[in-house]
Amino acid sequence: MTIKERYEAARESYKAVGVDTDQVLLALKQIPISMHCWQGDDVTGFDGAGALSGGIQTTGNYPGRARNSKELMADMDKALSLIPGKHRINLHASYAVFEEGEWADRDKLEPKHFAKWVEFAKERGIGIDFNPTLFSHSKAEHATLSSEDPEIRAFWIRHVQACIRISQYFAEELGTPCTMNIWIPDGFKDIPADRTSPRARLKDSLDQILSMDYDKSKVFVAVESKVFGIGMESCTVGSHEFYMNYASKNDILCLLDSGHYHPTEVVSDKISSMLLFFDKVALHVTRPVRWDSDHVVLFDDETKEIAKEVVRGGADRVLLALDFFDASINRLSAWVVGMRNMQKALLNALLLPNEKLAALQESRNFTELMMLQEELKLYPIGDVWNYFCEINGVPAKEDWFSQITAYEKEVLADRK
Numbered sequence: 265m266t267i268k269e270r271y272e273a274a275r276e277s278y279k280a281v282g283v284d285t286d287q288v289l290l291a292l293k294q295i296p297i298s299m300h301c302w303q304g305d306d307v308t309g310f311d312g313a314g315a316l317s318g319g320i321q322t323t324g325n326y327p328g329r330a331r332n333s334k335e336l337m338a339d340m341d342k343a344l345s346l347i348p349g350k351h352r353i354n355l356h357a358s359y360a361v362f363e364e365g366e367w368a369d370r371d372k373l374e375p376k377h378f379a380k381w382v383e384f385a386k387e388r389g390i391g392i393d394f395n396p397t398l399f400s401h402s403k404a405e406h407a408t409l410s411s412e413d414p415e416i417r418a419f420w421i422r423h424v425q426a427c428i429r430i431s432q433y434f435a436e437e438l439g440t441p442c443t444m445n446i447w448i449p450d451g452f453k454d455i456p457a458d459r460t461s462p463r464a465r466l467k468d469s470l471d472q473i474l475s476m477d478y479d480k481s482k483v484f485v486a487v488e489s490k491v492f493g494i495g496m497e498s499c500t501v502g503s504h505e506f507y508m509n510y511a512s513k514n515d516i517l518c519l520l521d522s523g524h525y526h527p528t529e530v531v532s533d534k535i536s537s538m539l540l541f542f543d544k545v546a547l548h549v550t551r552p553v554r555w556d557s558d559h560v561v562l563f564d565d566e567t568k569e570i571a572k573e574v575v576r577g578g579a580d581r582v583l584l585a586l587d588f589f590d591a592s593i594n595r596l597s598a599w600v601v602g603m604r605n606m607q608k609a610l611l612n613a614l615l616l617p618n619e620k621l622a623a624l625q626e627s628r629n630f631t632e633l634m635m636l637q638e639e640l641k642l643y644p645i646g647d648v649w650n651y652f653c654e655i656n657g658v659p660a661k662e663d664w665f666s667q668i669t670a671y672e673k674e675v676l677a678d679r680k
């Protein structure tokens with residue numbers, strides 16, 4: 265049987281439970297995912313400002329790390345060519361591309377330092393999202409926006425403001441809003457004596473940043489909390505409660521990173537609440553494993569549950585991005601697996617008879633609800649996925665992987 269014939273058979277199975285797979289495929293194609301550049305070079309960046317810090321760590325030494333913007337763009341291009349649909353890219357400020365002999369510190373970054381990325385995105389017709397980089401820098405050794413040192417704090421305020429200007433430049437050049445997400449690593453290894461003062465300083469820093477003039481319809485500023493970091497186990501200044509309150513009072517967005525909460529706390533359960541109080545919510549989908557918040561996204565239960573909430577809440581209200589970094593495997597393969605898995609999870613959610621399931625819940629018919637949810641798990645989603653890949657011009661099943669091994673031999677092997 266061909267992929268199309270299998271799809272046609274699957275279409276009948278889904279039709280019997282009231283799901284129109286042709287509509288589902290159109291809907292899936294409309295959901296962009298922002299692919300993070302930092303998987304390609306182990307969060308190293310190009311500005312040489314400092315080794316990776318901030319309580320995050322990339323482990324592994326797989327050969328072929330991108331060493332400069334040309335290599336990173338080529339790798340991202342190759343990965344994107346194996347992922348169905350049109351997506352976005354997500355950059356950190358440390359990925360500025362300087363001219364020969366030029367360099368600018370983080371607080372002096374300008375749109376021109378990202379012109380090469382705009383060129384890259386324009387040629388591919390994709391949007392860019394952005395993140396100020398408040399780590400891997402000598403001025404981020406202790407604290408950034410919550411620092412007790414006024415000069416350090418002023419430096420990072422200027423940096424984030426520079427990033428808002430760059431984000432607006434991306435939005436204007438590319439004709440699509442830019443989500444600009446602020447994450448800071450500030451926190452304490454051991455029990456602090458004063459949690460309020462650092463948080464009050466962070467609040468004041470954000471107030472100063474947001475007092476600048478920028479176009480809110482073009483730049484969606486978001487704040488990302490984290491419950492811990494390596495070396496910041498006891499307290500993070502940018503906690504969930506801090507940012508949720510700040511975002512809500514100041515009309516900006518919250519970004520929920522699925523690796524940033526307590527081990528039994530799940531982001532999938534937070535999305536519906538956020539969408540009742542905010543117009544939009546931003547996500548970093550990742551996979552936490554014990555102390556690490558950034559393993560490659562799998563087609564696992566929590567990713568599926570997140571996708572269900574995205575689809576049920578309205579995919580246009582959720583700004584979807586991935587955030588992981590694995591240096592122990594081929595980095596392009598990590599991107600492709602993570603992106604395709606996020607899409608498979610969205611497909612899984614779109615293929616559910618969501619209204620029927622909700623009606624069973626509303627009528628408290630939990631017996632039938634459990635039965636149907638479980639039976640649906642074995643419906644032929646794979647046949648729909650393979651057809652989605654085929655009609656979008658990318659290899660179905662594992663057929664994309666031979667291109668990764670060829671690229672590894674032809675391109676990555678030369679990177680010593």
Ligand SMILES: C[C@H](O)[C@H](O)[C@@H](O)C(=O)CO
Nearest residue numbers: 302307320395447521587
């Ligand atoms: C590179 C980081 O992962 C990213 O900026 C941040 O979103 C994070 O999740 C830190 O743990």
Ligand SMILES: [Mn+2]
Nearest residue numbers: 488521548587
């Ligand atoms: Mn994140």
